[in-house]
Amino acid sequence: MLDGFYIFLESGVVSYEKLLTPTLTPTKARNVVNELIGVHILESRGGDSKTVVIDNYAVEWRRDNSLGFVVVALYGNVLRGKLSYLSSLLDKVVKKWRKFTEGVGSGGEPEPEKVSTEWEPVFSRMLREAETSSLKSKFGGVGDASINNGTTADRTAKGKETKAGKGKKAAASSNPNKKLSKTQAAALDFSGENQSEDQILQDARNTFLPEEGDVAGWDEEDEDYSDEEEEDGGGGGGGGWGLGLKNMLSQVTGNRVLTEADLVPVLETLQQTLVSKNVASEIAKEICTSVRSSLVGKKMSTFSTVKATVLPALEQALERVMTPRQPIDILRDCVTKRETRSNQPYTAVFVGINGVGKSTSLAKTAYYLKQNGCKPLIAACDTFRSGAVEQLNVHAKCLDVPLFQKGYSKDPSSVARAAIQKAKEDGNDVVLVDTAGRMQNNVPLMTALNKLIVENKPDAVIFVCEALVGNDGVSQLQMFSRALSSSNSKTGVDGVILTKFDTVSDKVGSAVTLSHVTGVPVIFVGVGQKYNHLKKLSVRAVVKSLFKD
Known part of the structure; x- marks a missing residue:
């Protein structure tokens, strides 16, 4: 269940890189590793091993001080403490890599071709053996933990259940169009393990719920220009x-x-x-x-x-x-639809690439709507990413709003349709649909998302994007819009939420570019972790940020 594995010199030169799941993009992985090097390793040279959380990824590493290299494993934070084999694997990799680089030279940097042809099969075998051993230990040693090329992303459900191995957790395929077995679906469910549910919920409330007396971001007035x-x-x-x-x-x-x-x-x-x-x-x-x-x-x-x-x-x-070509106001549109007495809830689908904060942005939007008199229902339609349903369930409990979910391995479009029907029956006037992250150029995944849009005809498709990506967000949004456009559905994306906007005050111009080039409005910007840290983007705020010395 690892997402990525790195080996690099303390100088920052990467010797070996392996991405194991499609959810961890090269850019995201490099950002995580760069922060690890610059913030955690270089500032704490006394520590040879440690685990930290960076951008929702747990990052565990081992350092070899004799040769000056570091081995790093990245995996979803929801799995922290659950990969029992990882500590032993990291120790073994340190020993193997030390032996592999003997005689390389003073730089300690092996030839890329040698890494590809000689080290790659060694590491793949080590990972496969570690994961297989862990499964056998956990489920009595019975069953076929088949792994292709040693990667979690390519793992399939070829193993047949036996009486002793019944209920074994097998990893899910990265192909969302392939139906998962019950055992694969169970592998994605981590509720009830390690921390108690009450403790997880309390931690989330401390993190996300506003302090008493806090003014919501959308109610804050922009500071006036000072003479x-x-x-x-x-x-x-x-x-x-x-x-x-x-x-x-x-x-x-x-x-x-x-x-x-x-x-x-x-x-x-x-x-x-x-x-x-x-x-x-x-x-x-x-x-x-x-x-x-x-x-x-x-x-x-x-x-x-x-x-x-x-x-x-x-x-x-x-x-x-x-000024967008087609302005959108979620609250206004929700109230308008409710007052038509159509008995149809206002539906918004949240889309975007991996790891940009879709679920948190959805939760903030739910909080905003609830604070303004709406009755939202959250639909868990990310049925493939491990821990996605549990993460959304924590948000729903913090917000005290209903969550509709069918677990894993289900067709997201069918789950969304059932959620809309449930909202109609229970009197919820808004349905906020969470979807799995996907790269904009991944044709099969974009086709699956397009199916959800076409079949459920949402009132709005909200694209969630990190403000940190700058003008790259324009190409991401344009590709999503093209992929989601079809002859019998709405045209593409209706609005944008920019996350981490509070960290890019000196580069706020990307929001201006995105709005103008695409014609899609920025409806909210995320300015912190709390649910009320959601602001509307105003021209006055942009002017002040653009000309701040």
């Missing part, structure tokens, strides 16, 4: 966002009419600033063109401020760029 920030040395001497804009216009302010020649150097600086904050160059140019048309011929008085002169032009330009 003090526009004065040199204002705000305690720090360079405020307004100071940056004032410096741009300092050469042209005065009691005269602005000409296009006056604005050329200013707009060049403005365009460079926008591009540096992840606004696409063509969009930055469009914004500057709009600002120029608003300011040419405008008289600047001696006492003009940046706020009074430039901000209205900037806000209008950004508002035009960020």
Whole structure:
């Protein structure tokens, strides 16, 4: 049940990399490993082994100080403490790799071809033996734990159940179109193991539920532009966002009419600033063109401020760029549908690539709707990722909203259909559908998702994307929209939720680019872990972030 395995030198050079499941993408794996190296290993050289959690992955490693290399295993945090064979496997890999690299040279870096042809089969055999031994130990040593090429992702259910081996947990296939057996489905269910359910629920409540008196993100008012920030040395001497804009216009302010020649150097600086904050160059140019048309011929008085002169032009330009072709308001649309007395719940399907925070974003949306008088029901339609149903069940209990689930190995489209019917019967006016993460270029998985959309005809398809990916999110969204478009269904994606938005204030321009290029609105941004850490993206907030020094 490992997701990935790495061996690298303490310098950061990767000697061996193996991704074992499709849920762990190369980019995600590298991000996790980079954080492990930069934050946990380099800052704690005294420790030769440890387990940490990074971005929902448990990461366990062993260090060999004599040769200066580290072996690392990555797996879903839900499995932490459940892979009994892992500690022994890591120790064995350290010994084998030490022997494998004997005589390599001072750099300690073996040839890639040698790693591929000689080390790869050694590691695959070690992993296969470790997993097989673990299964035999747990289920009496009976049964065929068949593993293709030693990888968890390729494991199949070829083993026949015997009386002694009945109920053995076999790993699920990564192919969502292949129906899982009961034993495979059971392998994905980790409820009741290790921590008690009460303890898990209490930990989740401490993590996600807002503190008493907290103001919800969607109720927070954007800070007004401060006149003090526009004065040199204002705000305690720090360079405020307004100071940056004032410096741009300092050469042209005065009691005269602005000409296009006056604005050329200013707009060049403005365009460079926008591009540096992840606004696409063509969009930055469009914004500057709009600002120029608003300011040419405008008289600047001696006492003009940046706020009074430039901000209205900037806000209008950004508002035009960020106004979607088809606006969406989940709360408004939900209430509207409820008031039509159609007895049909408002349905929103949450989609996106692996590990971006779909389930948490769905839970935040459920909290938002419930706080505003709606009665949401959550549908667990990620029926393939281990621990997905349990994770969603914890959120549902924290939120005190119903969860509809059929366990694992079921057709997600059928589960969604049954959930909508259940909501109708119980009077729930919103159904929020969780789906399995998938890469946008994975044709079979995208076809399965398209089936869910076509058969259930949701009111909205919400694409969840990390703000950290910057403008790569545009290509992800475009590919999802194309894949989900069909002749007999709605066109693609209706709205976007950007997660981890609080970590990218200096690169907020990617949100501007995404809205403008795709025409799909950013309906919410995630700004923290709590359920109420969900904000609506406002032009004023974008302006302040774009021009913060």
